[in-house]
Amino acid sequence: MDINDVIQLDVLKNVEILAGEKGLKNTVLNTTIIDAPDGYKWCASGDFIISTGYPFTSNMHWEEGITKLLKLLIEKNCSGLGIKLGRYIPGLPEDAISLANKNNFPVLSLPNKVSWSEIIMPIVTRINKQHQDELEMTHTVYEMFHNHLKKQGNLKDLAQLLNEILNTPVTIYIRNTNQKFDVMEPYFSKEEIENIISAFSCDREQPIQKLYWQHKSFTVRWIYSSNSLEGGVFLWKEHSHLHTWQKAAIEQTAVISALEIERMRTVSSVFQRFRNDFLSMLLSEKVESRDTLSRRAEEVNWHLKDRYNVVLLDFDIKVNKSNNISIWQRKENILEMLEYELKWVLPEALIGFDKNNIFTLLIPNQYTQNELVNNLTKLVKKINITFYGGIGRDNNVENLSVSYNEALLALKVAYANMPIDTQIKVGQLYIRNFSELSVERILFSQAPHYEAKKLVEDCLEKIIKYDNEKNSELLYTLKTFLANNANFDHTADALYIHKNTVRYRLKMIEDLTQLDPKNIKDQLLFQMSLIAVNVLDPTSNTIK
Template identity: 30%
Template sequence: MSVLITVRELIQVGGFDDSAVLAGEAFLDKELLGVTSFDSPDGHRWLRPGEFVLTTGFPFLSHQKTCAKRLITLIDELVEIGTPGLAVKLGRYIEAIPEAVITHATKHAFPILSFPMDKAWSDVIVPVVQYINDKQRIELDRTHAIYERFHHYLTGGEPISTLADLLFDILHAPVSIQVPHLKWKWDSSPLQLPEDHSWDKLYGQRAPVRLTHEPLSRLNEGPHIRWLLQDQIVQGAIVIGQIERDLYTWEKVAIEQSAALLSLEMQRQRAIHETLQRFRNDFLQQLVTGQIPSYDVLIRKTDEVGWEISDHYIAMIISVSPHDKTGMEIWQENHYLLDALRSLVSSNEAILYGLDQENRVLLLVPMPDPVCTETILQWLHEQCLKLISNKLHQPVFAGIGRFHPHREGIVRSYREALISFRTALQSVNSTVEPMFCLKSFHTLGLERIMYADDPATEAQAFSDECLGKIQSYDRDKNGQLLQTLQVFLQADGNYTEAARRLFVHKNTIKYRIQLIREWTGLNAENGHDQMLLRIAITAHVIGHRP
């Protein structure tokens, strides 16, 4: 452990006169590791950074006169090495330091002292070494006391929330401990922070390389910050204010001990949370697959995972792109995605969230009625996907199912969300990949059949949903919409031919096709919609064959 003293302390310990400072008086707080001497022209080649130099100046004479040029060159070389200063024994070989040398030294923040003629090198080196040793002993004693204090704190069972007060007592400076995702905000006393501070924007982000190597730093002459990292993600920080100097070793030890305790507690909380999340994931999977047999079992399971169940939900699936990634990479990145989402959705305790069996993020968003769907979609689009994709610095894909009432509706909404998600993945232009892509099931056409697990089953479901409205109208109004649609499609959309086959006027066909459009939202004259109606008719005919 290296203990540093300043040039100012060297002047006091070494017994220099008050008038000893010849140059660089404003830089006497420069730190040094030790003191050495040399009187050879190339003696500086064997200096270590941080060594203060004593010299008679003999190598820098030229024809018995002080050579300013040589001294200026020496100063440049010492500054480059990292030498904190120079003391010259004036009167032996050099009577006075030239003004040009003093000006050059001051310009380069390099103190020059006058070494007393009546002193030997050892009169300075020995007391300085003794002073450093004493200071190092004090540092070691203080550091040992810090370790002892934290040992008693740890074994005494003190709550982790009192750690800010402990650090305040040690550092005599206000301390704030912040870990947003665990809702930790512990302040020892009011902390005056710069108005333009922006370090809290790093929370939840991947840590820059500089933070992984130097987690303790000082921000722009402001507070000292010890970043709290886990898996290279910035989880929080210890913020220390009102220390306008470099920290002592024992102070750094106290901060590092605090960071270690906080890291252990975060890991413990993470283990507890991950265990709970696994139970929640299993519960979500049972919900979306309809495996919960009774209402009593449902209530018991929701109590076990700490949730409250709502009457109606819409399902949403979110994931990073699985292309060119292994299963483990997808699992890890979607865990990051879930952690990032948690801070956004945790404010709404009614939202159920976790990972499905394919390790995609699954949200069940409570939906009072279908009218609220657009509001929820806008929130998910603007507040979730945009923010999350920017936070993770990679594209995010999402699919949303429709509103279906009651617990049985969750299964249908999840199936639709899955189809929407697959559509989102496939709809992206490979050359220009957006930062997020959201697809909603109610906007899908052929995709809902193309990307279904079982296209035939989905086609039948679409047929029942689409043609069921037409059949309902026919029953209530004694109409002929379904027959008209079949004939119209068989006639390839030709109104005249359809009218001839049904023995009605062409305008009657047009009126009925318009009614079909109003009831189904599909235009039988449009190529895409006509294809969907043909699939619906085909599935209807196949489904009603004996």
């Protein structure tokens, strides 16, 4: 009930609005009489006050008294004042009118011939009737949601139910699963809703908020689960005041949505374990056919590409501290966040845990190395946790164990080169790319002999094979070039050839290996591989 309803009562239909007309929608929760100077002390928020004004004229001028009364009632957040003019208060002074207008506080001139009981009883009766209606409607709302649960309705059904109750366009948005259920007109896309979430403070203490975005006013009830913001229930119309039964409907929708999120999370957790098992198999050295891999991937709802970069991410517990939560639980929560954000940053990436519970990403080889690192950096900033990581070179899906081992080694190098704790910033990514490593490939390897063999394969195998097939001297030219400190003239003199021939041969080496003999870092790789090849003693086209 509001002041508009009060002046529509038969007994008050002809009342005059003296001031505060903009406050006619103020909610009336009760009505009471002030007949003592300190009677205002017992007024409560939402009270409609009626008075003759007499108590405020006995010890002071009536103009001062009525203005003081208005100030006190406004401070108490009362809904309005009805006053009988003529007997003690001849009229409303200008200061009082100005004060009431400024605070949207309605002041009504009550008819002198009407008794207090004739005013109070209809108001109280109307309020009680509204309370009864509220209780009945609230009960009906709970019954409707109870039936929804009995029928095991889904989130789309839930959105339709809320729309039926409130008669307003509704959207239920679930962040983790990237789902949006619209009933009637959809106002914003998923991306725009994410922008709304980023722009506004989603306060758990104030879950229902009235917002304004892109010239549209709407109401949202944020959905929380496991202490994180999971989404929202959006009502795409402006609601100046929500009744108790309306709030109950919104709350029930949010609670049922949160329960559904927890159910989906439980199912997802079990499903993720199957994905982790498949991922471990995929990254192992066990060889499976492409058909077998594709079939097993479909069982966990993954669609495999031909080639991937394996990316490993982990975080230092000392840097990313968290209270009252186990490391495993925290990792599962972070995996969920990473999986959600990947949909926006690296949409076709696959993610899970390897056998060591390290975050493992399979990134399709459609990105350059710079693009990949930039996208991973964006991903980490969104999660706001400091990670270190390693990137393996892209490989075909049947042979991802190679890229995985490379990423694992690069991960160790990244961790070893992280700054000290006091210099680490939250939301930073410290990552190394295997293709950019040199001597670290041997130093950080758990199997140096194996890594030395791999280094020779990467740097020299194609050169040796070419020399054997073409009877050329590329390897000898490379050795001589490095022995002469990468000097073209000295190399040409040592080989008794023109220096342009030296350039031509080195260009052929670069084309074969994708390593530049003129680059200092690549020279180091060649030097190390040449040392290793003497130990390995390759005797055929394939280094054993």
